[in-house]
Amino acid sequence: MRKTFLFLDTIVNKVDAKGRVSLPADYRSIVKETASEIVCYRSFNSPCIEGCLETMLDKLADEMDSNLDFFSETQDEISNLLFGDSKRYPFDSTGRIMLSEKLLKHAEITDTAVFVGKGRKFQIWNPQNWEKEEQRIRTAVLKNRPSIKKSENDR
């Protein structure tokens, strides 16, 4: 029986000179139920960091674990990339993680990080990039679903 959990909301936190960031308290309380660390990797599609629970990757490993995969030349390449790029980020007693140079560079993060809930996972953005991305998404939504427009105007 799987426990339900959701990463929600958008939280802005400072990144110090050492690359440390407080994991938002909400997120931390979710993680704490099963672990004392999160797993992060570079998003394939966007200049941002993605984070999730290790159990997500474990499930993936199980699916690839059959002997066929063991020999397969065309073994799922995404999974390969994912495992190689992912890393555990434990948080200390104050709830901070230390993001690697590689991740920070990929997401163009220097002194401020934006945590964006995505349900089973979350993303970490540079503030300016996130603003643009959110704008982009909103525009795309309005274009594809004009019916939304009305309710937006009501506000």
Next chain:
Amino acid sequence: MRKTFLFLDTIVNKVDAKGRVSLPADYRSIVKETASEIVCYRSFNSPCIEGCLETMLDKLADEMDSNLDFFSETQDEISNLLFGDSKRYPFDSTGRIMLSEKLLKHAEITDTAVFVGKGRKFQIWNPQNWEKEEQRIRTAVLKNRPSIKKSENDR
């Protein structure tokens, strides 16, 4: 209840004049739970070394016994190659292993080794070769699976 373990991340370590390499601490802590050695063999598909826990090979042997019809003849042959090529590599008190000439030559490794997590197993690469391989995989993923793009963001 299966204990979860995952080889993750990409770690670069030096290979000294004696051929010694530190097994990354993360990997070592995984291995230590069940053994004081890893099993390595030459990858069939790439110029790299593959490493795993002996239990992985054990499981493979089991499945070869019970599921003969499930495996093709060629897979059977490959399995036998695998067992013949595999060797145990114990690590000392400081966590180092000594890779054989055969493995180092196959992977074209001289003074630097790159450990790449692959979930239930891992690979060891020559730095330049890994760089090229990662590039290749990233390109292949984006080209062959554009659908990922959408579903990734939706999650």
Next chain:
DNA sequence: AATATGCTTATGGTATAACATGGGATTTTA
């Protein structure tokens, strides 16, 4: 309504432990 109080969370700094790596000593094996 305004202010006070206490709690949770965020942030800065420092001490400590863990790790990778080099070198030398001891043991094994061919």
Next chain:
DNA sequence: TAAAATCCCATGTTATACCATAAGCATATT
């Protein structure tokens, strides 16, 4: 007995644990 493998200790570097302070937020109090 020479060469190679294994073990053990030493060191610089880096990450992690810990402590201390500051900032927000909600509730309680007047």
